[in-house]
Amino acid sequence: YRLSHPLSIGQIQFDQDQSPIALEPFTFSPYNTQNTITYYEAFWGLYLPITTTFRVCDIWRSFWVQRLLWDIGGRLVFGRSTIKQVRNSHSFIKDMNDEYQLYHQSARDIAQAGFWQSKEVDIMNAWLADLHSVGYSFPSIVLPFSSSSPSIIQKRAAVCVTGLAECIQEAWVPTYSTIFNHLQGDIDVFLFLSSSRKSKTNLFDINLKQIRSYLDSTVTILYEDRIIDPHIPLNCKTFYNPNMDRSHVMPYYQQLWGLAECFDLVKEYEQKMNIRYEFLIRARSDSVLDKVPRTLEPQNNLTLVIPNEYDFGGYNDRFAIGSMSIMKKYMRR
Structure with a gap:
């Protein structure tokens, strides 16, 4: 390293x-x-x-x-x-x-x-x-652990939240509430967030403490050696237009890297905990889900549901929900 x-x-x-x-x-x-x-x-x-x-x-x-x-x-x-x-x-x-x-x-x-x-x-x-x-008393052997589980645990959805670890209270918390209210069932949250920023501020430190104390997540991973998007406003404004110039190319690829890493994290957790998720949701930590689709639940395993907002001249790239099979293509593109 x-x-x-x-x-x-x-x-x-x-x-x-x-x-x-x-x-x-x-x-x-x-x-x-x-x-x-x-x-x-x-x-x-x-x-x-x-x-x-x-x-x-x-x-x-x-x-x-x-x-x-x-x-x-x-x-x-x-x-x-x-x-x-x-x-x-x-x-x-x-x-x-x-x-x-x-x-x-x-x-x-x-x-x-x-x-x-x-x-x-x-x-x-x-x-x-x-x-x-010297009279050391060795511990007793307890019942052996078993790595096998009698049955697979079915859960409703896993949520991959990627991006900067800054606006979790302003953006992700209301988005999670929306997801939970529209998609009933067991939902596990995986936070895979960058805690890097070009300029460190007191507000930045406060936001990091907030995310470290955030308890509504199954797994939280903060990494610090990649700058995801230095153009995100310091005031956690959840709607902004980034400059789509050459400086945005590397952060975009780093976003794709975060998607793939978070997806692999979910699949590893599935295997380890003997869980199967019905859906996978991709969300950004700095974006509020305002325009909720009529239904968050995809009609079939080949359907990808995305909201009609944050399009920047194309399709929304900040939120998506689909089956694990279709989201594998989305997350690992």
């Missing part, structure tokens, strides 16, 4: 008020040894492999520890940082070479692929024996 996003180093800010996030079973995320707290029940997971490269020993450890945590009813939890790190100078290229296995071979079996050597087993056995010798 440091090699491919050099301009982002030192610019990304994390929310100090973010509540801790616990990963559910069958969800992996790497973690390292820095600013990490291990509770007594997981002391067995403090072991660090010694036959791997130094750069990846804690990452490999994080994967098998997470898997064993599921068996004792444990969770990996990410919270806000409690330290400030002053990094020493070192070679990013050397780091990348030492971490090659992680980037290219993580899907393979750790032991059979030779990511660590057989003597690691002897050392680990010695570690467990040491824990026994």
Whole structure:
């Protein structure tokens, strides 16, 4: 990341008020040894492999520890940082070479692929024996988790909201109310929003806090290294005419990128949670749905419903609803 996003180093800010996030079973995320707290029940997971490269020993450890945590009813939890790190100078290229296995071979079996050597087993056995010798009480195994679900959960719709993470209260909140009132049933909201802006202001910071505290969403993702549309008014005016010149070309392609990413997010959530959505809705975070179509529900799986507003000389590109199959073409065009 440091090699491919050099301009982002030192610019990304994390929310100090973010509540801790616990990963559910069958969800992996790497973690390292820095600013990490291990509770007594997981002391067995403090072991660090010694036959791997130094750069990846804690990452490999994080994967098998997470898997064993599921068996004792444990969770990996990410919270806000409690330290400030002053990094020493070192070679990013050397780091990348030492971490090659992680980037290219993580899907393979750790032991059979030779990511660590057989003597690691002897050392680990010695570690467990040491824990026994000092009176450590190992946790009990709970009932095993199952990755299968007996039946598919049918839901009415998923809503992909893309754009800038600024006007959620002024634009998205009333739009969500309109959708909910016209399309009855279970609706899940996926916010995939850019928190980037050329000029940072106090109003911008306030708006970001609003969206981080917004609770009516199933998944919220904020990313900070792409400027979506720098022409959006600072006062969150929800109807504006952007300059359709060359400067608008790149933001437009970035909007398309956001649509595809949000669609993939919904499909991943469907698979993971064993859910099937009847419809997918695309909405913009900075646009209010004023002219509601007679019915939001498409007549068939090949129908795309769009409102007659915000056309800019063509079809509305800020709101659409259709079946998952037809919206796949819309979102991934």
